[in-house]
Amino acid sequence: MTPYRAAEVTSPPPAAEAYDPATWLPPHELAVLRAMADGYATPDIADRLHASFGTVKGWQQQLYRRLGVNTGPHAVAEAFRRGILGDPDQVAAAAILRQASGLGYRLAVVPWPEGTGRRPG
Numbered sequence: 034m035t036p037y038r039a040a041e042v043t044s045p046p047p048a049a050e051a052y053d054p055a056t057w058l059p060p061h062e063l064a065v066l067r068a069m070a071d072g073y074a075t076p077d078i079a080d081r082l083h084a085s086f087g088t089v090k091g092w093q094q095q096l097y098r099r100l101g102v103n104t105g106p107h108a109v110a111e112a113f114r115r116g117i118l119g120d121p122d123q124v125a126a127a128a129i130l131r132q133a134s135g136l137g138y139r140l141a142v143v144p145w146p147e148g149t150g151r152r153p154g
Contacts, residue, residue, distance in 0.1 A: 058117070062096045065089060070109045070118055 058066070061082065068078040079089040097103060100111045112118045 058096070058099065062092050062099070063117075065092050066096060066108065066112055067118065069093075069105050070112070 061084075064082055065078055068081060073081065075089055075093065076086055079086045082089065084092075093105065093108075097108055100108050100115075102108045102111050109118070
């Protein structure tokens with residue numbers, strides 16, 4: 034066994050808080066993961082990334098292996114759990130705003146007024 038391989042085998046995996054998607058995932062896999070989180074299907078992701086359908090499927094399979102999952106929804110859930118995609122509420126809000134602006138709506142995020150809304154639980 035080469036010294037490089039020995040170090041690779043014996044080094045512990047990174048802690049959950051040590052995940053940095055900029056260094057841990059290749060840029061194309063991170064782009065695929067973000068598109069999947071935004072609800073795009075594989076053919077649409079291929080169009081957006083200017084890649085073939087087969088290439089994107091390969092990137093997805095590699096991403097699933099890295100995350101230890103078998104499906105796209107599970108990959109997105111695991112990425113949120115690990116903090117790779119950030120806060121799920123912010124991502125969902127951004128996706129809604131993008132979709133609405135694509136339909137011609139103009140939306141603004143307005144803070145909820147103090148003293149209104151939900152009853153204390």
